[in-house]
Amino acid sequence: MTRSGWNGYETRFADEKRVESYARQYDEGSYDDHVWRLERPVLLDVLRRERVRRGRLRVLDFACGTGRILRALEEVADELTGVDISDEMTKRAAEASPQALIRTGCVLTEDLLAGPYEAATVFRFLLNAPEEVRLPVLRKIREHLEPGGLLVLNNHGHSPSLRSIAVRVPKSRPERPNELRHRDVVELLHASGFRVEARRGFSAFPPVLHRNLPAAALRRADAVACRTPLRKMTGGLMVEQLYMARAVG
Ligand SMILES: C[S@@+](CC[C@H](N)C(=O)[O-])C[C@H]1O[C@@H](n2cnc3c(N)ncnc32)[C@H](O)[C@@H]1O
Numbered sequence: 073m074t075r076s077g078w079n080g081y082e083t084r085f086a087d088e089k090r091v092e093s094y095a096r097q098y099d100e101g102s103y104d105d106h107v108w109r110l111e112r113p114v115l116l117d118v119l120r121r122e123r124v125r126r127g128r129l130r131v132l133d134f135a136c137g138t139g140r141i142l143r144a145l146e147e148v149a150d151e152l153t154g155v156d157i158s159d160e161m162t163k164r165a166a167e168a169s170p171q172a173l174i175r176t177g178c179v180l181t182e183d184l185l186a187g188p189y190e191a192a193t194v195f196r197f198l199l200n201a202p203e204e205v206r207l208p209v210l211r212k213i214r215e216h217l218e219p220g221g222l223l224v225l226n227n228h229g230h231s232p233s234l235r236s237i238a239v240r241v242p243k244s245r246p247e248r249p250n251e252l253r254h255r256d257v258v259e260l261l262h263a264s265g266f267r268v269e270a271r272r273g274f275s276a277f278p279p280v281l282h283r284n285l286p287a288a289a290l291r292r293a294d295a296v297a298c299r300t301p302l303r304k305m306t307g308g309l310m311v312e313q314l315y316m317a318r319a320v321g
Pocket of ligand 1: 081138158177194196205221
């Protein structure tokens with residue numbers, strides 16, 4: 073049993089090697105870096121507009137990890153808070169984003185969230201978090217948002233996507249990646265007090281194609297597929313999905 077009583081996901085990034093290997097996933101030129109370069113301007117644009125609407129923007133980045141998202145948010149936020157359960161991760165986050173207030177611990181058992189926040193971001197958490205943790209965490213974030221506050225949440229293993237179809241081809245891959253369906257994300261968001269306002273997809277082509285075909289051409293095609301009007305047709309099949317959801321009630 074871990075300190076929070078959960079099933080182990082919260083300790084996955086407890087040691088430095090795992091943290092280093094996660095950070096390296098975003099090395100310049102990597103597949104994850106490519107996806108982030110598509111996603112980042114959309115995130116910043118959404119938050120910039122929110123800041124104009126609200127007059128100021130205090131943002132909570134939940135499960136902030138190495139501070140990847142916090143660093144980008146420095147461009148648009150007036151105040152930033154990053155929270156993560158791993159000491160090794162928050163050490164990195166503090167270096168990456170010196171402006172942010174960084175808290176380490178479990179939001180369900182410790183009083184870590186000051187708030188209220190106009191917006192919250194949750195990247196690469198929901199998919200891998202144990203089911204019993206997803207809803208309580210989203211509800212906790214909801215409690216600390218201003219009325220009508222904005223949640224920007226990402227699902228980095230959307231199904232169905234071209235990747236999920238490709239891995240279902242017999243023998244193409246012995247183990248299937250973890251995946252989360254759109255309707256499950258929407259259900260979780262509704263149950264935790266959010267209404268989905270918009271969704272954007274990124275990365276049409278699975279990583280296996282990026283490894284085996286000319287990456288530059290695929291990246292250009294990905295970038296085109298993410299733009300209007302094409303994204304209306306292709307967005308729902310992309311592996312990385314970004315949800316913009318409004319706190320209700
Ligand atoms: C894959 S990393 C994502 C980091 C960052 N959001 C990003 O997108 O680069 C997942 C993060 O969730 C954190 N985490 C796992 N369980 C958590 C929990 N219960 N509360 C807060 N953070 C948690 C891990 O320590 C890790 O830093």
